[in-house]
Amino acid sequence: MTVSLPRELAELQVRVEKVARSYGLTFFPVVFEVVDYAQMNQLAAYTGFPVRYPHWRFGMEMEQISKSYEYGLSKIYEMVINNDPTYAYLLEGNSLLDQKLVMAHVYGHADFFRNNVYFSHTNRKMVDATANHATRVRRYQDRHGVETVERFIDDCLAIEDLIDHQAAFRANYGLQDARGDADADDESGDGRLPAEEYLDPFVNPPEVLERERRQRDEAREARRRFPPDPQRDVLGFLLHHAPLDAWQRDVLGIIRSESYYFLPQRQTKIMNEGWASYWHTKMLTGHLLEDGEVIDYADHHSGTTATHPGRLNPYKLGIELFRDIEFRWNTGRFGREWEECDDMAERARWNRPTGLGREKIFEVRRLHCDLTFLDEFLTADFCAQHKLFTFARDRRRDAWVIASREFEQIKQALLFQLTNGGTPIIDVVDANFGNRGELLLRHTHAGVDLKLDWAHEVLAALARIWRRPVHLETIVGGKPKRLGHDGSQTTEQEIKEVAS
Amino acid sequence: MGLKIDSDVGRFRKIVRGKVRDELKRFMSRGEMIGRKGRDLVSIPLPRIDLPRFVHDPGGQQHVGQGDGKEGDVLAPAGGQDGGTGQAGNMPGEHILEVELTLDELAEIMGEELGLPRIEPRGRKNIEEASNRYTGISTTGPESLRHFKRTYRQALRRQIATGTYDPDRPVVVPIREDRRYRTFRRVPQPRANAVILYVMDVSGSMGDEQKEIVRIASFWIDTWLQSQYRGLETVFVIHDAEAREVDRDTFFRTRESGGTVISSAYRTCLQVIAERFPPEDWNLYLFQFSDGDNWSQGDTETCIELLRERLLPQLNLFAYGQVESPYGSGQFLRDLEQPFGEDERVVLHPIDGKEGIPDAIRAFLSTGR
Incomplete structure (x- = not known):
């Protein structure tokens, strides 16, 4: 599949x-490959990699992507992998303008991968790693049977999201020491x-x-x-403590390491696409476009950043927010004086040229993830200007209805979607629950219940991995409950309170 | 061109069709994509299997969107996940075509629709035979299948990589991990052990409409039996006063104008069976379509004789569909009813126009023979 780049593309x-480079973007070497649509679809189904371990869900993605391509519903223009060197793919037969746009966009991503702190711990040799994973899983399939291995992978995938989203910032990445206070137990006095x-009685009151x-x-x-402490990295905990066969442990480890690899991409979707779009615009309109290409470029770019009422386009939100930040910092619209000014007229006129905008957005792309990006830089003005709103299910009308255009509401809904990647927060709290070696998990309820039928299925998968009954304490309809699976059937009971 | 992902796609399709991993069917949703083909909208079926995870209840959540509209405006119907209003969807009122139904799926639907039993093959039970074909290389396998060259190459590669290879003393010693074995796949060899003989009367009294009915009926019969037997053979025999074997195309198109001597067709069938399809190896089906006008009562006698003495002992099923013709229905159906009405190898059914086709097919195939 490695074809050297045609001369014009090179x-x-x-x-x-x-x-x-002239704009100060930095990146690992970028390698472009030209692929045909079938290869492109395969790459997309494999989330950008040339090889993944055998599993039906990649086949499912392939079916969807290729059907969608064949019926002209969507077309994948661009794909880039966080790796050193950074691999990117160009679709054979695209116009030169499209290739130009894709290349510029890819350099934006490449810079983001290289410089954003959330990516600092990712495996930069992931292309090799996924190929190795594939080889190992194939070998296990040869030895233990396709179906046995596949079933186990399915169980692991049910819990692949249960990793620590802050892992990149923990001192001992992934593994936590037990509390090392050995003397604490030696308390002889009363x-x-x-x-x-x-x-x-007064110095030492009995109560x-x-x-x-x-x-x-x-x-x-x-x-x-x-x-000793609740463990957010449920996969890591199982990897070390679940009674698994050697091959199962390896498969679980593979799934965990891939899950950690993809995590920063989920955490920075808006920023990453925004950053890449910001730079393809700058680079094309400022330098690379020929006169005759402007209309086609504009058409293509507006398609990428188009908005739909029921969906938030990360490209659009990201690029506009970066531009907004640049504008605010260029015009001095930040700091205490700006925040405290409530004279609308003066705010509108505000201009204290600092020229700090460009520097600021580079700093933002280094330090933030989507959650902190929006928490820090989303403003009421921005929401109004870009017509953001929240919507929710109206049960009475059985429809999705616009709920609010209040800034606070919008921000809260956005932050909720991005906290922990929008997935429920779940910890292992006890691996010897009831002194019977049962596993107890805790869901930290943040205002929204779990989807219950699925939760029960996940618990069944967990019980197969743990080989003992598994429980999850959560809140259902305002009542604390302990859901569980004992290996053969689902259990559910009301409890006084969720474990601390 | 073959892609690496093809095996994953194949695996997924097998799961969707319920051939393996039956338990995953619970998680399957029958999604669809609306596409465009020329001026028509087409619905492209998109089965998905979503493995359950811990997720928030989507209905209990606030989402963020972008665009015009004031608070309280409806964005989209909720899709009635929990007992919708029962109203028709508000999709564009254009005609939507379904696409991509394979013949297997078609047969399955037909089988369910008509309540057809699966057919018990007679004679040799193994419909398929399998042979082994060496297709690949694996890291495990019996020693007898060890691939010496590959193993050697692997060992050499390892030794070079680990720096233990000495070109001056080129000794290569394979270890456990180096061994490579030939792997084989069982390749099913479809044994064509069912044959359908279609017999049609093409005499002057059979008009185009009658042939259309025969064509539709035989298509469905063909589809069903194809789904039951791998490698189904078909034989087409047309007759007026004389019979001959023809190809499929001719079978449906020929219009002759002679008289009708049905026994000639039976003789041709007997000859074909004797020459090519010995009944001890083959499941034989004979479907005859005619408007029921035979040349003479004498020939009808001959037919009954031939059927009873020579054809029926060799057949799984003899089905006779009598198509109503512009000249009224003939006598042949009644003539057969008397001697064979009780015989379970024989199904006799009139086909009254196109609407009668499903009934006839059900009658023909519900015997499960």
């Missing part, structure tokens, strides 16, 4: 790369302060002594608990 790449006998004793007991109990 020359184009040199031009595009030069422009990208906590009594020395006092004269007649003062003793306080009793309370302290209880706290000590609880602390000791907590130290004995395993895991």
